Amino acid sequence: MRRAVANRAEGSCEYCGLSQAGQEAAFHVDHIIPVASGGATNLENLALACVSCSLRKGAREFITDPQTGETCRVFNPRIDVWREHFEWQETILNGRTATGRATVEALKLNRPLVLVIREEEAHWGRHPPK
DSSP: OHHHHHHHTTTBOTTTOOBSTTOSSOOEEEESSOGGGTOOSSGGGEEEEOHHHHHHHTTOSEEEOTTTOOEEEOOOTTTSOHHHHEEEETTEEEESSHHHHHHHHHTTTTOHHHHHHHHHHHHTTOOSOO
């Protein structure tokens, strides 16, 4: 099942787009809808996630949009279209919707360390993700 999840994600985090190539830590297989909320362990509820995204998402299913205060779902790579919710501005990831903004904030997708990692990834032709 892990191989199927990684192949479907083409070896990249389905939340932030980071490529597994060049990363020392193995990416996690994340339950999109947490087991604690009744999420199943099947391909439709699993996503490949870098360690940072996986740990920051944790067992959360809902988060708050920092702009509106609205409660919304964490980005769901099985039902949401990534480009509708996010856009790149060089190495900065911007949320275009409440779900995008809230996911960027909750997963801390623009913290200083990740910006440095994205600069390195750009050097190797792996950023921005395809």
